Amino acid sequence: MANEENQVQNPPKINAPSVPKPTSLNHEAPMSKPISAPRSSLARPASTFPAINSAQRASGGLAVPGQQSRRKVVLKPGHSPLDWAHLNSSKPKHILRGVPPNTPPPQYVQIPKEELKKHKTQEDCWTCINGRVFNITPYINFHPGGVEEIMKCAGRDGTALFNKYHSWVNADRMLENCMVGIISN
Ligand code: HEM
Numbered sequence: 001m002a003n004e005e006n007q008v009q010n011p012p013k014i015n016a017p018s019v020p021k022p023t024s025l026n027h028e029a030p031m032s033k034p035i036s037a038p039r040s041s042l043a044r045p046a047s048t049f050p051a052i053n054s055a056q057r058a059s060g061g062l063a064v065p066g067q068q069s070r071r072k073v074v075l076k077p078g079h080s081p082l083d084w085a086h087l088n089s090s091k092p093k094h095i096l097r098g099v100p101p102n103t104p105p106p107q108y109v110q111i112p113k114e115e116l117k118k119h120k121t122q123e124d125c126w127t128c129i130n131g132r133v134f135n136i137t138p139y140i141n142f143h144p145g146g147v148e149e150i151m152k153c154a155g156r157d158g159t160a161l162f163n164k165y166h167s168w169v170n171a172d173r174m175l176e177n178c179m180v181g182i183i184s185n
Contacts, residue, residue: 073146080142091138099180106132106180109180112183112184122140124137125137125140127154130171132181133182134180
């Protein structure tokens with residue numbers, strides 16, 4: 001007991017920076033750190049919401065390890081989906097189909113596979129989707145997925161690729177004025 005009292009009266013000297021002693025007016029703890037505002041119960045840590053790989057995150061944001069980031073294609077001015085709709089209502093159909101004006105309606109035109117293969121350049125491009133052959137030449141620069149991607153189906157059956165990327169897109173509707181004919185063997 002006597003030893004304890006001795007320790008309180010003569011505390012061991014420690015080589016530490018001196019801290020101002022509290023005075024009778026300064027009875028609060030010294031403010032060594034700024035006090036942060038209390039976090040509201042609604043606040044979520046920004047780093048985890050939305051989750052890194054959430055669909056709610058805008059594309060082009062943080063890269064997700066192991067996941068291919070979505071590449072946005074910049075369309076040329078005047079090549080929005082609305083411009084495509086306008087072109088469809090203003091251009092004669094045979095121009096969009098790329099055929100002479102007196103060509104029969106597409107449902108009566110048979111296209112052999114050998115003929116489809118001949119149209120595989122950006123200036124003359126056909127593809128076949130679900131048995132229908134389309135002249136996609138006028139559409140290439142309107143494609144939201146980019147020229148390079150759509151050219152992968154040039155001169156051949158593009159059904160599998162088309163469905164792989166966007167099975168929800170209605171090609172028959174979008175390219176109805178570009179339909180050349182029906183594929184035949
Ligand atoms: C020939 C007919 C095609 C048409 C009419 C077409 C149409 C479209 C449309 C409307 C979109 C926008 C979809 C959306 O925002 O929901 C799109 C995006 C895209 N398309 Fe196509 N497409 C065609 C062929 C292809 C092919 C053959 C490929 C791949 C080889 C392809 C790859 C893509 C990609 C990667 C995107 C971007 C998807 C994204 O932004 O997440 N498309 N296409």
